[in-house]
Amino acid sequence: NAGVTQTPKFRVLKTGQSMTLLCAQDMNHEYMYWYRQDPGMGLRLIHYSVGEGTTAKGEVPDGYNVSRLKKQNFLLGLESAAPSQTSVYFCASRRTGVHDGYTFGSGTRLTVV
């Protein structure tokens, strides 16, 4: 019973490099979300998706792109990483109509040097 799986768990990037974070869920959830968590800032929404093939911007979308080509996967891309993107990234998913059923992944700790 995997739930929400994020890969990788840790990554160090150099400024200007690109990478993709993968979020996979096996619960057939329609909604998927990417958050970043920084000290003293709580969780801030980057992008989200309400279903396969859809994406929408959250509070802090700049510098990130996302894709939801398959219902179970939600990818977060950094095209040109910056030190300000050093953070812990969390993916979450939920089923339509279940507003307390957010399931979070265990996070990806990204450091940009």
Next chain:
Amino acid sequence: EDKVVQSPLSLVVHEGDTVTLNCSYEVTNFRSLLWYKQEKKAPTFLFMLTSSGIEKKSGRLSSILDKKELFSILNITATQTGDSAIYLCAAKGYNTDKLIFGTGTRLQVFP
């Protein structure tokens, strides 16, 4: 702009103490308020509150919502070291797919 504010930011107590964590919100067309506990990794769900004055309880944890004053509290009685965590409050409005999180309260319980 929608926002959620938690206080205090940090709390240090001894085992057996009772603590109260606060969460105030300003959310358009408010629907629900959620509490999460975050230990080392993923936040885990504690409570969802939608109605004023109805206490939700789970063991030593309880929470209540006041929709008139726009706040919620999370109480933990007889704290244990295992309660040490960041407690996150989040609010959601109708007609939106987004949860707005507060900055969290870091609770440390010492033996």
